[in-house]
Amino acid sequence: SYIKFDDxxxxxxxxxxxxxxxxxxxxxxxxxxxxxxxxxxxxxxxLDLPSTYDQDEFSRIQRAAEKIRKDSEVLVVIGIGGSxxxxxxxxDFLNGTFYNTQPSSKRRGVQVVFAGNSLSASYLQELTDxxxxxxxxxxxxxxxxxxTEPSIAFRLLKAKLIKKYGENExxxxxxxxxxxxxxxxxxxxxxxxxxxxxxxxxxGGRYSVLTxxxxxxIAATGADLNQLMxxxxxxxxxxxxxxxxxxxxxxxxxxxxxxxxxxxSTELVENYEPNLRMFAEWWKQLMGESxxxxxxxxxxxxxxxxxxxxxxxxxxxxxxxxLFETVIKVKEPPYNLxxxxxxxxxxxxxxxxxxxxxxxxxxxxxxxxxxxxxGGVPVLTVEIPDESEYSLGYxxxxxxxxxxxxxxxxGINPFNQPGVEAYKKNMFALLGKPGYEELxxxxxxxxxx
Ligand code: PA5
Numbered sequence: 001s002y003i004k005f006d007d008x009x010x011x012x013x014x015x016x017x018x019x020x021x022x023x024x025x026x027x028x029x030x031x032x033x034x035x036x037x038x039x040x041x042x043x044x045x046x047l048d049l050p051s052t053y054d055q056d057e058f059s060r061i062q063r064a065a066e067k068i069r070k071d072s073e074v075l076v077v078i079g080i081g082g083s084x085x086x087x088x089x090x091x092d093f094l095n096g097t098f099y100n101t102q103p104s105s106k107r108r109g110v111q112v113v114f115a116g117n118s119l120s121a122s123y124l125q126e127l128t129d130x131x132x133x134x135x136x137x138x139x140x141x142x143x144x145x146x147x148t149e150p151s152i153a154f155r156l157l158k159a160k161l162i163k164k165y166g167e168n169e170x171x172x173x174x175x176x177x178x179x180x181x182x183x184x185x186x187x188x189x190x191x192x193x194x195x196x197x198x199x200x201x202x203x204g205g206r207y208s209v210l211t212x213x214x215x216x217x218i219a220a221t222g223a224d225l226n227q228l229m230x231x232x233x234x235x236x237x238x239x240x241x242x243x244x245x246x247x248x249x250x251x252x253x254x255x256x257x258x259x260x261x262x263x264x265s266t267e268l269v270e271n272y273e274p275n276l277r278m279f280a281e282w283w284k285q286l287m288g289e290s291x292x293x294x295x296x297x298x299x300x301x302x303x304x305x306x307x308x309x310x311x312x313x314x315x316x317x318x319x320x321x322x323l324f325e326t327v328i329k330v331k332e333p334p335y336n337l338x339x340x341x342x343x344x345x346x347x348x349x350x351x352x353x354x355x356x357x358x359x360x361x362x363x364x365x366x367x368x369x370x371x372x373x374x375g376g377v378p379v380l381t382v383e384i385p386d387e388s389e390y391s392l393g394y395x396x397x398x399x400x401x402x403x404x405x406x407x408x409x410x411g412i413n414p415f416n417q418p419g420v421e422a423y424k425k426n427m428f429a430l431l432g433k434p435g436y437e438e439l440x441x442x443x444x445x446x447x448x449x
Contacts, residue, residue, distance in 0.1 A: 001238060002385070002394055004331075005248030007255055009369055009379040010324070014258055022254040022409075023244050029408035030242045030250070033401075038408050040415030045202030046400055049210055050233035050393070057197060058225070061212055064175055064195060065219030069109050072173070073134040075220045076127070076157055078116035079141035079213070080149045081285065081420075082205015083177075086396075087141075087217035088114055089282035090209060093392055094223045096334070097274050108222025115157060116140075116150030124156060136161070137173040139216050143199045143208075145183025148427070177212045204415055206286045207400055210393070224389045231393025239401045249398045252380065253406035256298060256324070259378055260410070264324040266299045268316070271328050272361050275387060277304055279328065283399060290403045290414040297410065306364050313368075317375045324378040328395070329365065331385045333358060 032038025033047070068075050077087055091099070091112050100111045115127055138161060140154045161170040176189040177197045189196045197212030208214065210232055219225055239249040256267060267287070269280045280302035287300035303312050305327075316323060339352040339360070352360065369379050382398065384391040407414025429440035 001248055002234065002391075003248060003398055004381075004383040005252060006381040006383065007251065009373050009381070010255055010259065012373065013262070013264075013324075013378040014255065018258050019244060019251070019254060022258065025409055026244055026250050026254050026405060027242050029253075029405045032408050033404050034240075039413035043202055043204045043207070043415035044404075045200055046204075046207040046210070047404075048236070049200075049203065050229050050236050050397065053210070053229065054198075057212065058215070058229075060195075061197060061215050061219055062225065064197075064216060065109070065222075068137045068175075068220050069222070071135060072110050072137040073104070074111045074113060074131050074136040075139060075217065076131070076136060077112060077114050077139045077141065077217045078150045078153050078157065079114075079177075080117045080147055082208050082289075083141040083143060083147075083150065083199075083213055084114060084117045085206075085278070085282040085285050086209025086214040089278040090214055090218045090223075090228075090392060091221055092278045093275055093387060094218065094389060095221050099221065109220050112217055112220055116147075116153035119149055119152070124153060128157075128160060131160075133164075137175065139175045139177060139220075140185065141177040141199075141213050142183070142185050143179055143205060145178050145185030145187075148424075151184075175216060177216060204417070206289050206417075207415075209282070209396055227389035228393040231388075231390035231395075232397045233393075234390075235394040235397035236401075239397065248382075249402040250405055252326075252382070252398075253402045253409060255380065256326075256406060257409045259324050260298050263322055264298075264378060266301055266323050268323060268325045269300065269302045269328060270305050270325055272305050272365055273330050273333055273387070274304065274307075275333075276328055276330070279395075280304070286399055286403055289417045289420070290407050291410060291412060293412050293416075293419060297412070305368065306361075309364075309368065316372055316377060321376045325372060325380065327365065327369070327379065327381045329381055329383040330387055331383055334387050 029038070033044065036044060079087070099107065100113065113127055113130065115124060138154070138157055140150065142150050158170065158174065161173060165173065171192045171194060174192070174194045175197065176185055176194045177199060178185040178189065180198045180201070186196070197216060199208055199211055199213055203211055210229065215225055218228065239247055241247045242250070244251050244254055269283050271277065271279065284300045284302060287298065291297035292299070303316070316325070337357045339349065339355050339357065341353045342350065369381070372379055382395070384395055404414050425436065425439060426443055429436035429443050432440060
């Protein structure tokens with residue numbers, strides 16, 4: 001299969017009967033997902049999205065990206081949570097760590113920066129300074145259209161845009177990605193005639209990277225959207241089979257549930273390539289928001305290797321034994337370098353001469369897997385061939401379908417997120433938002449106790 005899933009390093013921890021015993025449950029979970037009989041069935045449209053997406057809108061996204069690449073040096077993407085992580089993860093994965101600092105002649109597209117994902121004034125000021133006097137556009141992304149962090153960032157950056165270009169031209173530099181009908185952003189977009197893109201009803205924030213939420217920022221960097229969608233749609237076909245032996249995404253879902261039930265309650269997703277750092281952040285939302293509810297669920301965490309082998313590595317090797325690891329490995333990273341010969345050999349590295357850095361990285365991976373296994377940590381590996389758009393589309397779908405099955409295996413609704421509302425109510429009450437007066441009084445009493 002296109003993605004190689006290696007579960008040989010959980011064998012020590014899982015009896016050979018356990019996986020076949022999960023088949024009946026996986027078949028039931030698959031039915032819940034495909035036939036819509038499971039909880040949250042209104043939010044399954046991501047399942048067929050890679051082949052049923054709106055072609056006209058897709059072309060409009062590409063045209064908008066072209067316009068942005070012509071008239072702007074910077075695109076500011078404003079959003080948070082599901083309206084941020086997918087785009088950021090994909091932009092980093094496809095363009096590399098130094099994309100924004102490359103000279104424009106070396107870049108396929110505009111610089112892409114993200115705002116509205118914190119409440120930090122310093123961050124926004126620094127971002128404003130980074131844009132300076134240069135030409136820029138804004139992509140504001142919010143399904144509800146009312147989320148506090150992006151709304152505040154949008155107000156501030158819109159003011160900068162209007163000051164620079166006047167209201168009419170500013171409106172033509174704002175692209176709003178939001179609900180088809182509802183919310184404050186939709187109303188504003190209509191009133192100000194922004195170009196708009198739709199976040200489909202049946203796709204939750206964390207499953208939305210292959211909708212305009214992710215697609216416009218990705219296209220602004222010049223990446224190939226067709227290949228991204230092709231990867232996802234091929235994955236949708238490959239992962240539609242129920243048999244655990246044939247479907248690595250389902251096998252991953254089953255194995256992590258087997259491990260969870262034995263007390264391995266924290267999963268670390270890991271990489272050996274810094275371009276995948278943000279992939280872990282996207283994955284954490286996908287997993288954590290889908291599964292962490294009803295007082296249960298695997299805690300999704302992450303580590304970057306080999307960096308964190310020099311920090312978290314100690315804990316992983318010898319700390320509390322409730323961890324398992326899922327490594328996302330790239331078979332052929334975009335570049336390779338040879339370790340050069342040095343006559344003097346003062347650093348003692350000549351034994352590596354003729355070896356490539358990717359080979360050294362590979363030996364590190366092998367050594368770590370064996371060490372962690374010996375230390376009592378089950379390790380799963382998900383290997384993609386390269387860092388192409390096609391592979392990213394494939395990988396995104398792998399985890400989306402896996403977490404849906406995994407959630408049903410654990411008896412929860414993988415598509416809602418009731419827990420993210422609690423803090424919002426408190427924050428609104430403490431900020432004095434109209435309608436929250438009573439809660440505000442109670443919270444202020446509690447704070448002053
Ligand atoms: O997954 C979720 O529901 C959240 O992370 C949302 O995506 C996030 O709160 C942003 O919401 P919105 O797109 O409505 O601004």
